[in-house]
Amino acid sequence: MAEIMRDSDELVFSAGQYDAVYRAVRRGELVGIGPGVYTTHVVEPPEVVVRRNLHEIAGRLLPGAVVSDRSAYLGGIPEQSQLFVEHPTRTRDLVLSGVTVRPRRGPGHHPSDIRLAEGLWMSATPRALLENLKPSRARRGLARTLPPAAIELWLDRIVRTQGEERLCAYRLQAREIATELGLEQELAKLDPLIGAALGTRRVKAYTPVLRSRQVGVPYDPDRIVLFERLVHHLAGIAPVARPLTSENPSAGFLPFFEAYFSNFIEGTEFTVEEAARIAIEGVIPGNRPEDAHDITGTYAIVSDEEEMRRVPAAFDELVDLLRTRHRTLLEGRHNSRPGEFKARENQAGGTIFVAPELAPGTLREGFARATVLNDPFARAVFMLFLISEVHPFDDGNGRVARIMMNAELAAAGQSRIVIPTGYRDNYIDALRALTRTRKPEPLVRVLDYAQLFTYGMDWSSIETAVALLTQTNALLDPAVGDQSGRRLILPSRLFHVD
Numbered sequence: 386m387a388e389i390m391r392d393s394d395e396l397v398f399s400a401g402q403y404d405a406v407y408r409a410v411r412r413g414e415l416v417g418i419g420p421g422v423y424t425t426h427v428v429e430p431p432e433v434v435v436r437r438n439l440h441e442i443a444g445r446l447l448p449g450a451v452v453s454d455r456s457a458y459l460g461g462i463p464e465q466s467q468l469f470v471e472h473p474t475r476t477r478d479l480v481l482s483g484v485t486v487r488p489r490r491g492p493g494h495h496p497s498d499i500r501l502a503e504g505l506w507m508s509a510t511p512r513a514l515l516e517n518l519k520p521s522r523a524r525r526g527l528a529r530t531l532p533p534a535a536i537e538l539w540l541d542r543i544v545r546t547q548g549e550e551r552l553c554a555y556r557l558q559a560r561e562i563a564t565e566l567g568l569e570q571e572l573a574k575l576d577p578l579i580g581a582a583l584g585t586r587r588v589k590a591y592t593p594v595l596r597s598r599q600v601g602v603p604y605d606p607d608r609i610v611l612f613e614r615l616v617h618h619l620a621g622i623a624p625v626a627r628p629l630t631s632e633n634p635s636a637g638f639l640p641f642f643e644a645y646f647s648n649f650i651e652g653t654e655f656t657v658e659e660a661a662r663i664a665i666e667g668v669i670p671g672n673r674p675e676d677a678h679d680i681t682g683t684y685a686i687v688s689d690e691e692e693m694r695r696v697p698a699a700f701d702e703l704v705d706l707l708r709t710r711h712r713t714l715l716e717g718r719h720n721s722r723p724g725e726f727k728a729r730e731n732q733a734g735g736t737i738f739v740a741p742e743l744a745p746g747t748l749r750e751g752f753a754r755a756t757v758l759n760d761p762f763a764r765a766v767f768m769l770f771l772i773s774e775v776h777p778f779d780d781g782n783g784r785v786a787r788i789m790m791n792a793e794l795a796a797a798g799q800s801r802i803v804i805p806t807g808y809r810d811n812y813i814d815a816l817r818a819l820t821r822t823r824k825p826e827p828l829v830r831v832l833d834y835a836q837l838f839t840y841g842m843d844w845s846s847i848e849t850a851v852a853l854l855t856q857t858n859a860l861l862d863p864a865v866g867d868q869s870g871r872r873l874i875l876p877s878r879l880f881h882v883d
Contacts, residue, residue: 389415396438397423398445419481422446432483439468443486444505446479447472449493450486451506454521454529457513458539461501465527471508471516489529492566497558511558514539518571537595538606540582544598545605545740549583597746604746605739608774611823612751615770618825619763625833627840629800639844640688641665642854643791643803644680647687647784650809653679657851657860678717679784686710686788693788693795696764700749707777710788714781721780731776736820738776747775761797765790766832773816790832800840802832805859807866808873834873841876 388405391397399406399421406423409415415423418431422442426434435442440461443450449472452461456469463484471491479486498506508516517536521529531539543552556579563572580586581599590596594606629636645660653676655663662668664684669677686692697703712724722728727741739747751771758764772786791801804812812835815827838857844850854860858871866872 391425393438393441395424395426395434396441397425399423418442419479420446422481430483435481435483436463439463439481439484440502440505442481443468443470443479444502447475447486447488448504449473450475450488450504451491451494451498451508452501453489453491453508453513453516454519455517455527455531457508458517458531458535461507465525467525467527469529470505485525487524487529495562495566497562509558510543511555512562512566512568514555514575515559515563515566515568515571518574532591534591536578537582537590537592540578541592541594541598541603541606544582544603545743552579552582555579593750597750602746602749603743604750605743608739608747609750609754611774611819612754612767612771614823615767615819615825615828616754616757618829619758619760619766622760622763622829624760625762627800627836628798629840637845638847638850639801639803639839639842641684641847642844642850643687643787643801644683646803646805647683647787648676648679649806650804650812651679651781651783655680657847661847675717679714679781682714682716683784683788686713687791690795693792696792696796697752700752703748703752704745706789706792707772707785711778711781711785714784714788718780721778725779726777727779729779731779731782733776734817736817738774738782744775744777748777751775761794761799762833762836765793765802766829768793769832770816770819770828774820794836800836802836803839803842804835805838805854805857805873807858807861807863807871808835808838810863810867811873834875838873838875843876 389397389402389409397406397415406415410417410423413427415425416427416431417423418435419442422445424431424434447470450470452468453471454469455464456462461468466484468484468486470486470488471493472488473493474490475488476490477488479488494506495512497509497512499509501507514536517531519530540552543555556576559572559575563569577586577588581588581590581595584598584601587599590599594604597603641661641664644664645657655676659670660680663670663677663680667681695706697706708724715721715723726744730740731738748771755764755767755771758767769786769790772789773782776782778785787802787804794801811831815831818824818827842850843853853876857874857876858866859873861871
């Protein structure tokens with residue numbers, strides 16, 4: 386193919402060299418992938434080559450085109466094998482292997498557009514928002530522009546991920562370019578929609594997301610999808626009864642160990658003996674008063690049987706319980722703003738939790754999803770994840786989440802769930818799996834095993850519990866347990882649960 390001019394390592398356009406290209410095709414050295422465009426990758430599926438080089442091909446065959454409408458919303462990626470563009474003159478489809486480029490007549494390139502390739506641009510967000518407010522009908526199963534609900538969700542995502550100032554800037558840019566692009570009617574629709582997303586206007590909303598923003602209680606819709614997935618999974622689990630109450634002699638020191646291990650998970654590490662002197666005897670070490678108050682605060686809540694039977698029946702009750710328990714939990718850490726919802730974003734590792742302004746609304750919407758759950762264990766798992774995922778406070782979220790979990794169980798006379806040190810990594814990994822991969826099974830499995838462990842323990846005295854915790858590897862550092870192959874095993878005395 387020495388006589389053929391290539392436009393890249395894998396693309397050849399036939400313009401100006403028709404005879405040479407024809408001979409190369411006859412020899413099997415080129416394969417056609419569209420009108421006047423060929424590839425040297427004769428084995429690879431042609432649609433794969435087109436997808437990889439789509440922007441370059443479109444820019445060459447449709448110079449001056451602008452990726453627009455719903456394709457601009459998707460960042461120039463085809464949807465259902467269709468790419469929508471505007472072009473100053475062309476309206477006929479460009480059919481390529483695996484992708485159809487669908488032009489409509491428009492003003493063409495504008496200085497605000499984003500350059501994708503030589504001869505091809507894409508509408509920036511302000512222009513794309515305006516374009517997607519044009520009415521359109523589905524053709525080949527897909528309309529050129531987004532439906533109203535999708536635009537509302539788009540605006541919501543801009544506010545959540547880029548902030549109100551950026552959305553305001555987009556509105557100003559849209560106003561500047563609307564007349565130049567002939568999009569004045571679309572601007573008249575966009576302006577009030579952006580005002581509604583900012584909570585300053587009222588419009589007819591197609592989504593609960595925008596309705597919530599209009600009344601000043603915005604929420605994170607991505608988290609709601611996650612909560613709904615968890616609810617769906619929990620609703621299909623068969624209930625298992627594991628009754629354990631304070632009247633049971635083996636449960637005597639369960640609240641102490643619940644407080645001890647819950648704090649140990651968060652890095653407040655004492656020996657069992659030190660923690661017992663702090664929680665039970667009230668001895669506060671002078672060198673670690675704040676850590677000690679974390680222990681006493683947690684123990685004060687989980688050892689109060691009346692308090693642990695309080696569960697929320699309505700959202701206002703949920704907020705009251707969260708604030709009250711958080712205030713008790715962190716009364717020794719005034720810098721952590723006990724009882725006050727967070728005012729700044731928080732994260733753990735690579736997980737960024739719900740933004741402060743979305744936390745109350747996300748709690749409300751998430752809690753509403755739990756009404757279909759009647760089994761105490763299912764409600765406990767959901768409450769744990771709801772609080773953990775929203776992370777409504779600056780600090781203490783994990784401990785509050787586990788308190789809310791165990792309150793659901795205690796109120797139903799069921800065994801609480803203790804996460805011992807040796808099972809900490811399993812627990813954290815399961816939470817992360819649900820957050821990052823949307824898989825609820827690991828969390829349910831881990832908490833079920835932890836409840837089974839708690840149910841089988843003898844908590845009648847500290848000495849008895851420590852001996853059994855040692856035998857079951859519950860006190861091992863997870864890293865040590867992993868290295869030595871020692872995992873948390875179920876207790877084998879007093880209560881036996883298969």
